[in-house]
Amino acid sequence: MLAAKLWLFDIDGTLVDTGGAGMRALQAAAEERFGGSGPELDLAGSTDLGVLAGILSHFDRTHGPEEERAFFACYLRHLENNLARGGYPGRVLPGAVELLESLSRLPGVTVGLLTGNMAGGAAAKMRHFGLDAHFGFGAYGCDHADRNLLGPVALRRAAVHAGREFTADETLVIGDTPKDVACAKAMGARCLAVATGHFTADQLRACGADRVVERLDDPVVLATFA
Ligand SMILES: [Mg+2]
Numbered sequence: 607m608l609a610a611k612l613w614l615f616d617i618d619g620t621l622v623d624t625g626g627a628g629m630r631a632l633q634a635a636a637e638e639r640f641g642g643s644g645p646e647l648d649l650a651g652s653t654d655l656g657v658l659a660g661i662l663s664h665f666d667r668t669h670g671p672e673e674e675r676a677f678f679a680c681y682l683r684h685l686e687n688n689l690a691r692g693g694y695p696g697r698v699l700p701g702a703v704e705l706l707e708s709l710s711r712l713p714g715v716t717v718g719l720l721t722g723n724m725a726g727g728a729a730a731k732m733r734h735f736g737l738d739a740h741f742g743f744g745a746y747g748c749d750h751a752d753r754n755l756l757g758p759v760a761l762r763r764a765a766v767h768a769g770r771e772f773t774a775d776e777t778l779v780i781g782d783t784p785k786d787v788a789c790a791k792a793m794g795a796r797c798l799a800v801a802t803g804h805f806t807a808d809q810l811r812a813c814g815a816d817r818v819v820e821r822l823d824d825p826v827v828l829a830t831f832a
Pocket of ligand 1: 616617781803
């Protein structure tokens, strides 16, 4: 099997758990912009643009670049405030730091983000949890509402970042939801699923992940993909 040269990480449920700080920031932004906390949000594997579309439809508002900018600015302010103020039981998920450190020592390996978070939200979370040094580029939930369209964006940015092209064969998507598995398949990459989010290993296996682990520092990860 071809070694994975490009490792693309999801954030929530895979690298970190914000302990509700992210969810609460989205609801607070909806309250501030539209006067109510909005619909019940299913954030697992969703993109922030997709979440915003659901909120706008709930409030019968039309989606435009102006609203997008205003909503995300408001969300980001609440998110940064929630993370800084504390009160949410956030944490880096088990095994994430160990895997990222192992990858940083492997020659020829490039690491990036492939996440439903909008770029500013991704950066705020990575900074808060001390993981930002590992990530120089990403594809984000403000690039497309459809997560399955983020793979090609990630490949383009990885090429600029690393100064070389990556094929889908050389690419591994790491995530915690069936939507991450679908996103990997949509771009022709392999998928490592990790059961540190809201889905069990059996559920992730059933949707066709190439490997499923309970935590990211399981030795099978590097044995399979490095
Ligand atoms: Mg996730």
